[in-house]
Amino acid sequence: MSQTLKKRSGGNGSSSGKKSSTYSSNIEFDDDKKDEFDLDSIVAEKEPEYKYLAALTLVTLLAIYTRFTKLATPSKVVFDEVHFGKFASYYLEGTYFFDLHPPFAKLLIAFAGWLMGYNGKFKFDAIGDSYIENSVPYIAYRALSAIQGTVTVPIMFLTMKTLGFSVAACLFSSIIVCFDNAQVTDSRLILLDATLILSVALTMYSYAKFSTFRKQPFSNNWWTWLLATGVSLSCVISTKYVGVFTYLTIGIAVVHELWILLDYKKGLTLQQFAKHFFARLWALIIVPFCIYLYWFYLHFAILNKSGPGDNFMSSEFQETLLESPMAAHSKQVKYFDQIVIKHKDTKGFLHSHKHDYPLRYEDGRVSSNGQQVTCVVQDNGLQDPNNQWEIIPTVENANKNTKVYTNDIVRFRHVGTGGYLLTHDVASPLKATNEEFTVVYDDAAETRYNETLFRLRLNVPGSNPKKGKQRKEIKTLATELKILHVDTMVAMWTHNDELLPEWAFKQQEVSGNKKIQEKENIWSFEAITNLHSADPRAHYVPKEVKTLPFLKKWWELQLLMFHHNNQLSSEHPFATQPNEWPLALSGVSFYNDNVEKKQIFFVGNIFGFWFEVCFLSIYVGLVLADQITRRRNYYILSQKARSRLYNTLGFLFIGWAAHYFPFYLMNRQKFLHHYLPAHLVAALFSGGLVEFVCSNNSARPNGKPPGVNKIKIIAVVSICSTAIVWFFFYFRPITYGDTYLTPEQIQARQWLDIKLHYGK
Incomplete structure (x- = not known):
């Protein structure tokens, strides 16, 4: 937490003309006063609005290009489309199935199929099955992911703008995700990750907007963005249970804020503090939980026929399902x-x-x-x-x-x-x-x-x-x-x-x-x-459908989902450990065509991933250096810079850590796509840190103008962005799976531990 600087001799805080050590001795901590996270106090003079608008338009167009290019390629089932496409078909048929993930994103996919008038006949049985031969509206399904992946990029830009960063910083954060090969791959296929990533981005944006209205508690804007944060959190947790890490991120920020409000110096009575507490409880816990339950209510209402998920459920649960035509004739x-x-x-x-x-x-x-x-x-x-x-x-x-x-x-x-x-x-x-x-x-x-x-x-x-x-x-x-x-x-x-x-x-x-x-x-x-007439199996007896309270059905399914999630501990050829993810050491083979020798390989943009790790490491060094120097009574950073370092960047750093380190505690199968939410938050952090290191943060400006050094930040952003964009296009053939590469070209792309097909 940043502290206030105070000149012992009073006055306006100017130095007495001594060297830096003397200057430091004239400053002390006021331990009784702590600054809350106040955007107004840390935001530098903003650049013209038209520059933000131009940059926002540019990254949005780039996101459209990267997500929608070759969306119809390949016209066959790719990797986990076998699961989520199949689940959409079951929804369209009303046939009960069991899955480890909550229903929200799967319902969205099914909704896209319903809009296209699809009946769900195709069951996505195996990777490589043809969509065209089976008349599947797969482009509409993939377009849903592409739209979500596209929207994520400008949302990141607006988040950085809300946090008070310059155009260059906003642009850099957006480019990291816009041109990340893993993010692009996951946001143009029939998968859940595009919904998850967009929900995480919306959560960060909504909470940043909420922060700008902290001085207007309980106003319409304050309530709007607090509730928007809660709804976004609900979308995250209703897509995948790893969304709990986003809850952890926002939870840490909320606890920190409530701790500041609890301080008697803030002048709040206990009744006023309780009002703040229960407002957050309502908007961030109760409302999201009700929305979460609603998706399960829809799930049960739609899946009212017997199906492949029956065997997972109790006989009492199965008695609530209608018999499907197949079940009626099955013996x-x-x-x-x-x-x-x-x-x-x-x-x-x-x-x-x-x-x-x-x-x-x-x-x-x-x-x-x-x-x-x-x-x-x-x-x-x-x-x-x-x-x-x-x-x-x-x-x-x-x-x-x-x-x-x-x-x-x-x-x-x-x-x-x-x-x-x-x-x-x-x-x-x-x-x-x-x-x-x-x-x-x-x-x-x-x-x-x-x-x-x-x-x-x-x-x-x-x-x-x-x-x-x-x-x-x-x-x-x-x-x-x-x-x-x-x-x-x-x-x-x-x-x-x-x-x-x-x-x-x-x-x-x-x-x-x-x-x-x-x-x-x-x-x-x-x-x-x-079958003889005396055999009971020869006669069809219509099944009597019974009812079961919604919450009882939900609780049974919830326990089963958690149980089977924990059972995912078997080995998988493409499973990886968290220590491999930040550096994109390896990836996952999503699809390969043995006839045309084309493939889709899921791997992150190595330059983008490594830049993020570098910036995260620099941040740890900056914080340690600041703490050590202050222990020796040297105050290097200005108060505004420390507020930016510990509050804004600290919040984003904690967000990355909360989305990453808990995976070390899990025994289940883990894959590179589990790192994408952390990668998104790290991209926000990276843009912010680039601006920080390219700014004059000294407690004593020494004649240098305060704020961002535009030449320096443009140079850093340009060099890093060029490397990221170059890598994206160099690995483009295995991101889109639309181009044949010679064995030599494939071998040239086998960086680090990446193992590609057709390299011989």
Whole structure:
């Protein structure tokens, strides 16, 4: 906290003409008087308004350019768009899902889809899926993020202007974020981060504006900006729970302010102080919490149908959901059921018939000459016995009432011919690297028992492969599976890009794929064909929908969200630790196109990140130097400079620290995008510190004019901004993913620990 300087001999505070040590001895602290954060006392003479307007227009146009350029590229699912695009589809269908993040930003994405008249049919199952082929309004979705990312930049400029900084400082802070590759990448894809970053920026701006009306407590302007701060905080915490760090930032500032108001020298009675306290409690806690609850109310109101999130919730909660059309026709699968197995991508039914593979193929390769196993696409596929397979258990005591679960090991008996499905180490007809599928009978089926065993592995799109090992009831239509061969660990697979010859009636080849993680390996059980009228599953009984109090539903979901957030401790190839973030040592591969050799790599602007670290370090040095010299009775900085150093810059430094250091306490997975809110606040701080070091801050001006040295600040901002802009355009091909780079060009961009595709 800055202190007032006081000349012991009275007078107007002029020196008695002695050297600096004598001058210092004539000054002492008045420990009883502390300055509150008063913008009026620290703001230098402002530059003409037209200069601010011109600079603001410039950075806004630059933000539009960086965010909207090539917005349609790539026209495929990129990285975590698999999650947040999918959630938007569930909202549009009203199908219940579970996610770790609060609903606000996801509802915004769904709203963009609703405005475009989209029905949510596409489920964003895997990175690389085509938007154009599936008629998805992905440009509208991405435009929502781009708009938010664009608005963030001028909001930063206005925040710096409100805090009383010069045009050059405002411009520099804005340029750091405008041309940051990570910020640009995250604000032009279907992700939550653009909403989070904008909400953080609005919070900082609103609180800065509130600070300008501190001398007008409870006025309309005072209330407006205090409530605006609370609403912005609500948007942060309603987007991601890391928003609590923004609450921490504002909370520290509010506690500091209340501590000053509590001082009896301020002349406030306890009743007046209580009025200040409860005003902040209302505007910054109660109102934001009510808004936060409102998004969950909308979440439950929209998602009123049974869906993929059911299994996370209690049975009491599930009873409040309507059955979706899929759930109404979905049946629990049991052993000895006769089922039809359908491939997700090609819509083909697993099929076999009384025809064998030729002993020798056209290319001279030899087959097993066993019974053909293929895939067919046909309208009456459910009635064809050659498409029907009986699930045979491999465990004792299993009977017709025993349910089938994911991760079970089973056998498939072909209903049409009576044999057992088998795959073995024989090359398939079209794919020489894949295994052939066939059907064996009688003694061969017993002697080759291990080769007829298959594991039913749950498919969890876009998630850690370990989640696929969980054990869940298998239902027709609803459960996506990978059918893995136990003996050779290949996945059953089919394709329709090349069909089998006439000897297989030009049907699809079925083979064992060694790349078991590929999304093309997904199957589902389409229907049970041998249900009798006595089986309760044969009759649809409409579900009775019950009610549950909103707060009870919210509390159950809240506990589950916190629990699963804490469970995100497994390793991830692109997870990083907080010590790597400030220097942008590495990044994340968001997308790569193996055909055109293009990629999107998420990494920060290394020059911008390093400049921020330098300025943060300089600030720590300045504070330490000021404290040490003052302990020795040397007062180097003017009172106005110290107020700027400890109040304005101190607030921004604390904001950066509050958004960064808590990640060291977390055991969950951490990624570079977690640093972006801290990066935003550090950008504000960097512009402020550049102005500070380019100003005359001396307690004794010695003839130098007070205020900012314009030549010096323009030079520093120009050099730093040029480096930042150069880096942005140098790494532009891997930010937008629209340009092919040669292996040499890729290798030239593998700075620090950055590992790119196609560098060989």
